Amino acid sequence: MSDDRSTEQDYDFRALEAKWGGSWEEAKVFEPQPGDTRERRYVVDMFPYPSGDLHMGHAEAYAIGDVASRFWRFKGYNVLHPIGWDSFGLPAENAAIKNGTHPAEWTYKNIEVQAGSFKRYGLSLDWSRRLHTSDPEFYRWTQWLFLTFFKKGLAYRKDSPVNWCPKDQTVLANEQVVDGACERCGTLVTKKKLNQWYFKITEYADRLVDDMDQLEGHWPDRVLLMQKNWIGRSHGANVRFALEAAGDQPARDIEVFTTRPDTLFGATFMVVAVDSDLAEEIVAPGQRAEFEAYREKAKAATEIERQATDREKTGVLSGRTAVNPVTGEQIPVWISDYVLADYGTGAIMAVPAHDGRDLGFAKAMGLPVRSVVENGDPDPAESGEPSLSPGTAKNSGPLDGLAKEEAIAAAIRLVEERGTGEGTVNFRLRDWLLSRQRFWGTPIPIIHCESCGEVPVPEDQLPVRLPDDLKGEQLAPKGESPLAAAMEWRRVSCPSCGGEALRDSDTMDTFVDSSWYYLRYTSPGLEDAPFSRDAVDEWMPVGRYVGGVEHAILHLLYARFFTKVLYDLGLVGFTEPFSSLLNQGQVINQGKAMSKSLGNGVNLGEQLELFGVDAVRLTMLFASPPEDDVDWADVSPTASSKFLARAWRVARDAGQAGAAGDPADSKDTALRRVTHQTLAQANELLEQSKFNVVVAKLMELTNAARKSIDSGAGAGDPAVREAAMVLTQLLSMFAPYTAEDMHEMLGGEGFVANTRLPEPDPSLLVADTVTAVVQVQGKVRAKLEVSPDVSEAELEEMALSAPPIVRLLEGRSVAKVIVRAPKLVSIVPGK
RNA sequence: GCCCAAGUGGCGGAAUCGGUAGACGCGCCGCACUCAAAAUGCGGUAUCGAAAGGUGUGUGGGUUCGAGUCCCACCUUGGGCACCA
Numbered sequence: 001m002s003d004d005r006s007t008e009q010d011y012d013f014r015a016l017e018a019k020w021g022g023s024w025e026e027a028k029v030f031e032p033q034p035g036d037t038r039e040r041r042y043v044v045d046m047f048p049y050p051s052g053d054l055h056m057g058h059a060e061a062y063a064i065g066d067v068a069s070r071f072w073r074f075k076g077y078n079v080l081h082p083i084g085w086d087s088f089g090l091p092a093e094n095a096a097i098k099n100g101t102h103p104a105e106w107t108y109k110n111i112e113v114q115a116g117s118f119k120r121y122g123l124s125l126d127w128s129r130r131l132h133t134s135d136p137e138f139y140r141w142t143q144w145l146f147l148t149f150f151k152k153g154l155a156y157r158k159d160s161p162v163n164w165c166p167k168d169q170t171v172l173a174n175e176q177v178v179d180g181a182c183e184r185c186g187t188l189v190t191k192k193k194l195n196q197w198y199f200k201i202t203e204y205a206d207r208l209v210d211d212m213d214q215l216e217g218h219w220p221d222r223v224l225l226m227q228k229n230w231i232g233r234s235h236g237a238n239v240r241f242a243l244e245a246a247g248d249q250p251a252r253d254i255e256v257f258t259t260r261p262d263t264l265f266g267a268t269f270m271v272v273a274v275d276s277d278l279a280e281e282i283v284a285p286g287q288r289a290e291f292e293a294y295r296e297k298a299k300a301a302t303e304i305e306r307q308a309t310d311r312e313k314t315g316v317l318s319g320r321t322a323v324n325p326v327t328g329e330q331i332p333v334w335i336s337d338y339v340l341a342d343y344g345t346g347a348i349m350a351v352p353a354h355d356g357r358d359l360g361f362a363k364a365m366g367l368p369v370r371s372v373v374e375n376g377d378p379d380p381a382e383s384g385e386p387s388l389s390p391g392t393a394k395n396s397g398p399l400d401g402l403a404k405e406e407a408i409a410a411a412i413r414l415v416e417e418r419g420t421g422e423g424t425v426n427f428r429l430r431d432w433l434l435s436r437q438r439f440w441g442t443p444i445p446i447i448h449c450e451s452c453g454e455v456p457v458p459e460d461q462l463p464v465r466l467p468d469d470l471k472g473e474q475l476a477p478k479g480e481s482p483l484a485a486a487m488e489w490r491r492v493s494c495p496s497c498g499g500e501a502l503r504d505s506d507t508m509d510t511f512v513d514s515s516w517y518y519l520r521y522t523s524p525g526l527e528d529a530p531f532s533r534d535a536v537d538e539w540m541p542v543g544r545y546v547g548g549v550e551h552a553i554l555h556l557l558y559a560r561f562f563t564k565v566l567y568d569l570g571l572v573g574f575t576e577p578f579s580s581l582l583n584q585g586q587v588i589n590q591g592k593a594m595s596k597s598l599g600n601g602v603n604l605g606e607q608l609e610l611f612g613v614d615a616v617r618l619t620m621l622f623a624s625p626p627e628d629d630v631d632w633a634d635v636s637p638t639a640s641s642k643f644l645a646r647a648w649r650v651a652r653d654a655g656q657a658g659a660a661g662d663p664a665d666s667k668d669t670a671l672r673r674v675t676h677q678t679l680a681q682a683n684e685l686l687e688q689s690k691f692n693v694v695v696a697k698l699m700e701l702t703n704a705a706r707k708s709i710d711s712g713a714g715a716g717d718p719a720v721r722e723a724a725m726v727l728t729q730l731l732s733m734f735a736p737y738t739a740e741d742m743h744e745m746l747g748g749e750g751f752v753a754n755t756r757l758p759e760p761d762p763s764l765l766v767a768d769t770v771t772a773v774v775q776v777q778g779k780v781r782a783k784l785e786v787s788p789d790v791s792e793a794e795l796e797e798m799a800l801s802a803p804p805i806v807r808l809l810e811g812r813s814v815a816k817v818i819v820r821a822p823k824l825v826s827i828v829p830g831k
Numbered sequence: 832g833c834c835c836a837a838g839u840g841g842c843g844g845a846a847u848c849g850g851u852a853g854a855c856g857c858g859c860c861g862c863a864c865u866c867a868a869a870a871u872g873c874g875g876u877a878u879c880g881a882a883a884g885g886u887g888u889g890u891g892g893g894u895u896c897g898a899g900u901c902c903c904a905c906c907u908u909g910g911g912c913a914c915c916a
Contacts, residue, residue, distance in 0.1 A: 222835060234915075257916070349916085358916080426915080549910085624843065630843085631843080634857080636856080692845085693845065693846095693854085695855075696844090699855055700854080771851075775851090777896075777897085778850095778896065816896065817896090824851085
C-alpha cells in the first residue's frame with residue numbers, strides 16, 4: 001500500500017489557473033488560421049445577454065459547448081468557436097433610466113465583466129471574432145438586412161390591434177405573450193391598435209414546417225414538435241356561404257375556414273368573431289344596439305377570462321341569414337367571442353354535432369344539432385357530448401357512406417365544382433411584429449416622407465446611429481419610442497425628393513439581431529457586407545448549437561426564417577442555420593430554480609473561488625446528461641476536486657519517473673487495454689454528447705493507472721505513461737487548466753489543446769477472455785470464462801456440461817438451446 | 832381539455848441490437864496512516880434471508896428462450912399548446 005502524496009509538490013488549482021490563464025489566447029490556440037484546408041466545424045453557444053456577471057446556468061451551457069468544440073479540435077477539424085453579446089434590450093434601458101445614464105454605459109461595463117469571467121472559465125473561444133449587436137458596425141448590417149427584406153416586400157407596416165405591455169410600454173410579439181401576460185414582467189397584456197412593422201414570416205410557414213425533415217434526429221424532438229405546433233399548419237377548405245340581402249344591406253358571401261368540410265351538411269348556423277370587421281359590416285340595424293353592448297362587454301373581459309375554455313358560451317344574433325351551400329338551408333348567423341378574429345377568416349360554420357365548442361354554443365342558444373357522421377357515438381343532440389370519433393358520412397347527400405378522409409376530399413370537390421369554395425391550408429403562425437417603442441435597439445432605417453411615403457435610408461448612409469445624448473429620464477417609456485421626441489435626430493431631408501421628412505422612431509425587436517449574428521462571426525470586420533458568401537458557406541451551417549429550450553420557438557424559428565430568406569436572396573447557400581441543436585438543462589438548487597426570493601441562489605464566482613474552474617466545469621458535466629437539469633444540492637464539487645487531484649498525481653508520478661520506451665513492450669497489457677478502450681469509448685460517447693459517462697470512464701482510467709503505479713508495473717512503465725497521456729488529453733476537454741499542467745509534467749510540447757487524439761489500437765480493444773452467461777429459462781445459472789472467438793458449438797457444449805447446469809437439468813430434457821457466442825447461452829428445458 | 836417526454840438503490844445517474852440491471856460518483860459503514868483530526872489510500876454498500884436461495888427498473892397485463900429496453904392499459908411527475916374551427 002503506498003501513499004502517493006509522498007512528494008512535497010501537490011495539486012493546487014489556484015497556481016494552475018494563474019500559470020495557464022491567458023496563455024491560450026496569447027498563443028492564438030483557438031483562432032482558425034487562414035489557409036487551413038482541413039474540414040471545418042462550427043460550434044456556437046447562444047450568445048449571452050449582458051445582465052450582470054455570468055451565473056451557474058452560463059457555466060453549464062458554455063462548458064457543454066466547450067467540450068464539443070475541443071473534441072472536434074482533437075479529431076483534427078478546423079474548429080470555429082466564437083463569442084459575442086446580445087447587447088441591445090430593455091434591462092440596459094431601465095438601468096439607464098434609473099441611473100440617469102446612457103444604456104451603453106451599463107451594457108459595455110457588464111460585457112467587460114462577463115468577458116473576464118469567460119476567459120477565466122477556460123473556454124476554447126476565438127476572441128478575435130467577438131461581436132456586440134449594439135455596436136454600430138454590427139447594427140449597420142442589421143439595418144441593411146431589414147432594408148433588403150423591405151425591398152423584397154418581406155417587411156411591411158400595418159395598423160392592427162397588437163399586444164401591448166402597459167408596464168414596459170411597448171408592443172410584444174405573439175411569442176412574447178405567455179398566459180395573457182408579458183413574458184418579461186408578468187403584467188397583463190392589453191390590445192392596442194397601432195401602426196407597426198412586421199416581417200412576413202407567414203410566407204415561409206410551409207417551408208419552416210417542411211424543412212424540419214432536415215433537422216429530424218439532430219434537433220431534440222420536442223423542439224421540432226413545439227415549432228410544428230406553433231406554426232400550426234392545418235389542411236381544410238375555405239367555403240363561402242351566401243349571406244342574404246336584408247333591408248338595404250346587400251347580399252354578400254361569408255367565407256369560413258374548416259378542417260372538416262366533410263361535416264358541411266351538419267352546419268346548422270354560423271358564427272362571426274365579435275371583434276372582427278366582418279361583424280361590424282354585416283350586423284342588421286335592428287341588432288346593432290345589442291351587438292355593440294355585447295362587443296363592449298367582450299372588450300372589457302381580460303385576455304385570461306376570454307381564454308378560459310370552459311366558460312359558458314355567449315353571443316348575439318346578427319339578424320342575418322346565410323345559406324348552407326350544400327343543403328340550401330337557411331341558417332342564422334350569430335356573433336360571439338368564442339370565434340377568433342385573426343385566425344382563418346374570422347368566421348366559422350358551426351357543426352354542433354361534431355365540435356365541442358359549437359355544441360356548447362348550440363346548447364346555450366337552443367340551436368339545432370344534426371349528426372352527419374356514423375361512428376357509433378351516441379347522438380349529440382341527446383347526449384350533450386360532441387361526437388368526435390371518425391366514421392362514415394351520413395345525412396350528407398353525395399358524401400353518404402364515405403370514410404372521413406374520402407368524405408373530406410369529396411366535399412372539397414363538391415364545393416369547388418359549385419364554385420363556392422376550395423381546398424386550402426391555414427396556419428396558426430402570424431407575421432412577426434418587429435417594431436418596439438423603445439430606445440436601446442437597432443433603429444428602423446426608414447424615413448417617412450409626406451409625398452414619397454416610406455423611403456429606405458440609402459445604403460451609404462448606414463448605419464442610422466442611435467443618438468448618444470439621450471440619458472436617464474429622457475428614455476422613460478411614454479407610449480411611444482423615446483426617439484420620437486428626439487426631433488433633432490428625426491428631422492431629415494427625404495432621400496427621394498429632398499423634402500422635409502422624419503425618421504422612423506421605432507427600434508427593432510432584439511430577436512432580429514440574434515437571427516443573424518452567427519453569420520457575422522464568419523466574417524469579422526467585413527466592411528462592405530454583413531458577411532461574405534464564401535465565408536458563410538465554408539463554416540455554416542452551425543454543426544453544434546448549444547442553448548436553452550426557452551428559445552425553442554422564438555429565436556430558433558426566427559433564425560430559420562432569416563436563413564431561408566437569405567437563401568432566396570442568394571446571400572447564403574444553405575436553408576437551415578443549425579444542423580444540430582443541443583438544449584442544456586438548468587442548474588437548479590434543492591429542486592427549485594435559483595431565485596432571490598427563495599434565497600437558494602448559488603454564486604458562480606464563489607464556487608470558482610472555492611473549488612476552481614476545472615472542478616466546477618467537471619461537476620457540471622459529470623452530474624447528469626447535458627440536457628438534464630443539474631441540482632447543485634445533489635452534486636459535489638469537492639469530489640470533482642479530489643478526482644482532478646488524483647488524475648494530476650498520476651501525471652506527476654509518471655512524469656517524475658521519466659518513463660521511456662514503447663508502450664507495446666510493456667507487460668502491463670491490462671492497463672493498456674483500459675487506456676485504449678477508454679479512448680474508443682470516449683470517442684463514441686463524445687460523439688453522442690454523453691459527457692457524464694465520459695467522465696466516469698476517465699475516473700476508471702485514473703483508477704487503473706493509479707493501481708499500476710502503486711501495485712503493478714510502477715510509475716516508470718511506458719504503459720503508465722501512455723495511460724497518463726491519454727488521460728491528460730481527454731481530461732483537457734473538461735478541465736483545461738489541470739490538463740495543461742499534466743501535459744507539461746509529462747514532458748509534452750506546447751499545449752495539450754493543440755494535440756490530436758491517437759487512434760485506439762484495435763488489438764487492445766478485444767479482451768483475451770470474456771464472461772459467457774448461461775441462462776436456464778431466462779435466469780443466469782452459470783458463468784464461463786471463454787475465448788472471445790469461441791465457436792457456437794464449443795460454447796453450447798461447455799454450457800451444457802457446466803456443473804450447475806448439469807445439476808439443474810437433471811431429469812429434464814433440453815427443448816432448445818440458443819447460443820449467442822461468445823456472450824450467452826440460453827437453455828430452454830423440456831417438460 | 833389536447834399533444835409530448837420521463838419514471839432504475841438513500842441520492843446524481845450507467846446499461847449499442849431485446850442478452851450478467853445498478854458502471855462511475857455522492858452519501859454511509861469498516862480498515863490503514865495519525866497522539867488525534869483533516870487529507871489520502873484500501874475494502875464494503877439494491878433488497879429479503881443466518882445461509883441456500885428468492886425478489887427487484889412506477890402499476891397491471893402481453894410478446895419472447897430471454898424485457899429497464901418492444902406492445903396495450905393505467906398511475907405519477909415534468910414540459911408545450913390552450914375556444915386555432
